[in-house]
Amino acid sequence: MSDPTTFRRAETVDADEAASALRDIARTEQRTREALYYAGGSSILMLWGIAWAVGYVITYLSPPNANLAWTVINILGVAATLLIGYRGPRALSAHWDRRASSTFILLVAFGAFTQWLLGDAHWREISLFWATLGMGGYIVAGLWIGRFYILCGSVVIALSLAGYFWSGPWFPLWMAALGGGSLILGGLWLRRVGARG
Amino acid sequence: MSGLNDVIHQAMRLKIMAALNVLGPDSALEFTRLKTLVAATDGNLGAHLDTLEKAGYVAIEKRFVGKKPQTRIKPTPSGRRAFAEHVAYLREILDGGGVRA
Numbered sequence: 421m422s423d424p425t426t427f428r429r430a431e432t433v434d435a436d437e438a439a440s441a442l443r444d445i446a447r448t449e450q451r452t453r454e455a456l457y458y459a460g461g462s463s464i465l466m467l468w469g470i471a472w473a474v475g476y477v478i479t480y481l482s483p484p485n486a487n488l489a490w491t492v493i494n495i496l497g498v499a500a501t502l503l504i505g506y507r508g509p510r511a512l513s514a515h516w517d518r519r520a521s522s523t524f525i526l527l528v529a530f531g532a533f534t535q536w537l538l539g540d541a542h543w544r545e546i547s548l549f550w551a552t553l554g555m556g557g558y559i560v561a562g563l564w565i566g567r568f569y570i571l572c573g574s575v576v577i578a579l580s581l582a583g584y585f586w587s588g589p590w591f592p593l594w595m596a597a598l599g600g601g602s603l604i605l606g607g608l609w610l611r612r613v614g615a616r617g
Numbered sequence: 618m619s620g621l622n623d624v625i626h627q628a629m630r631l632k633i634m635a636a637l638n639v640l641g642p643d644s645a646l647e648f649t650r651l652k653t654l655v656a657a658t659d660g661n662l663g664a665h666l667d668t669l670e671k672a673g674y675v676a677i678e679k680r681f682v683g684k685k686p687q688t689r690i691k692p693t694p695s696g697r698r699a700f701a702e703h704v705a706y707l708r709e710i711l712d713g714g715g716v717r718a
Binding site: 432433434441442444448451453455456 | 621628638639646650704708711
């Protein structure tokens, strides 16, 4: 076959060249998977950024309605996350399996159970618990699917802790703006660098 | 035993096929995104895609999203098969530790 882009026609391949080619393949596959996960994960990140912003603004403006608001927001958020995983970009859904859904559901169930155990704990502690649990999940996921999730989870945990200790009565607005805002910005960045399949 | 596939073995085309092979069924990658993933230039990637398309290993689809032209590339079933066979061939060389034609 005439091929103007082939400068050296490979006729024999030795073990070193084969090993180098296999390393190239592994690197490219890893980079591609990361890009696909980033694009798929961007919608989920933005979804929870908006959910946090809405939830914390309601918490600030109308504390008596906060529990009901968060219950509704969490149920809708979990359902939307599972839907995006299954019906989102085809390349992502090809990798979104039962283990991913089960891990997510177990994490939420653990959080709900712990919140029930804590019962009368102050809402600030409950808020910090959910933030660190959710972002801890991102950090763990990042170990498998891409370093950006580790960065994003760490930043939001740091911001949540800073808000918990130093924002005083502005804590809900701090979490809405900086926690929710970071997730939305993270989602936008992932959309830019990710690859839709 | 698998054999050397000259079309796929070229370094850039190997990376292109590796990237496309990760996609789910009926999925495709945009030209610009593929370019970033394999670290190629426009011209370089275009030339290699031509070669892969002529060999029947990739399908190239041009379309408009709004007023913006978009080129999407997806692997064909024979492209996936050829890539899998080539990877098996490379692994055989490592396992055997020899030089193969």
